[in-house]
Amino acid sequence: MARKPFIAGNWKMNMTVESGKKLIEELKPLVKDANCTVALCVPAILIPEMTKAAAGSNISIGAENVHFAASGAYTGEISAAMLKDYGVKFVIIGHSERRQYFGETDETVNKRTLTALENGLTPIVCVGETLSQRENGETEKVLDTQLETGLKGVEDATKLIIAYEPVWAIGTGKTATDEQAQETIAYIRKKIGQLFCPKCAEKVIIQYGGSMNAANCKGLMAQPDIDGGLIGGASLKLDFATIVNYDK
Numbered sequence: 285m286a287r288k289p290f291i292a293g294n295w296k297m298n299m300t301v302e303s304g305k306k307l308i309e310e311l312k313p314l315v316k317d318a319n320c321t322v323a324l325c326v327p328a329i330l331i332p333e334m335t336k337a338a339a340g341s342n343i344s345i346g347a348e349n350v351h352f353a354a355s356g357a358y359t360g361e362i363s364a365a366m367l368k369d370y371g372v373k374f375v376i377i378g379h380s381e382r383r384q385y386f387g388e389t390d391e392t393v394n395k396r397t398l399t400a401l402e403n404g405l406t407p408i409v410c411v412g413e414t415l416s417q418r419e420n421g422e423t424e425k426v427l428d429t430q431l432e433t434g435l436k437g438v439e440d441a442t443k444l445i446i447a448y449e450p451v452w453a454i455g456t457g458k459t460a461t462d463e464q465a466q467e468t469i470a471y472i473r474k475k476i477g478q479l480f481c482p483k484c485a486e487k488v489i490i491q492y493g494g495s496m497n498a499a500n501c502k503g504l505m506a507q508p509d510i511d512g513g514l515i516g517g518a519s520l521k522l523d524f525a526t527i528v529n530y531d532k
């Protein structure tokens with residue numbers, strides 16, 4: 285069964301209204317014939333203006349996080365309803381930077397994922413091991429826990445996207461090799477098969493993320509289990525269009 289590839293940018297805490305609009309205007313003609321789903325997940329405060337800038341194009345504007353409560357005393361957080369107000373479809377959940385700097389755990393990832401799904405948003409759930417965990421041979425164990433806890437109670441795994449982002453490859457210029465990424469993503473797919481069903485495993489879209497760029501995207505995308513990318517640094521420039529057009 286063919287899975288439609290999905291290339292998403294993660295702007296993290298970068299860009300302003302002006303620079304973001306300029307980039308989107310420049311990207312629009314370059315990505316218009318993409319054969320994959322294209323999204324840019326941007327800082328929440330930029331969502332309204334970036335949505336306007338991307339209107340009428342094949343670039344979908346997504347979010348970088350969502351809170352699990354419908355509303356309430358959660359200073360600084362953004363609810364699913366607020367994202368839906370602006371037509372957001374995709375939301376990154378559990379990025380390793382959120383886990384590392386903002387106390388995100390597999391439990392909060394789980395709550396946010398369930399809330400996103402209940403609200404019709406597509407979560408991009410991030411998983412991945414640190415360098416020491418890989419070196420200690422713990423990669424599979426770490427992924428097992430992240431997937432078992434993070435996706436607990438999810439009814440239909442095909443309604444979410446998984447991003448495999450080895451922490452040691454994020455922002456370091458040290459990409460996983462094609463083989464490392466393929467092997468680990470194949471493991472994640474197998475695990476989804478065990479946790480949900482074999483058909484779900486076949487259907488679920490799994491992205492690779494971590495120093496993916498215009499030069500290495502073709503090799504990564506040629507791997508049978510890699511269905512796309514979650515792009516940090518390279519999504520802040522026109523290189524993003526080269527990645528989106530990896531098959532041309």
Ligand code: 13P
Binds near residue numbers: 379493515
């Ligand atoms: P880089 O592409 O900058 O390594 O970031 C990857 C990432 O964290 C995407 O979510």
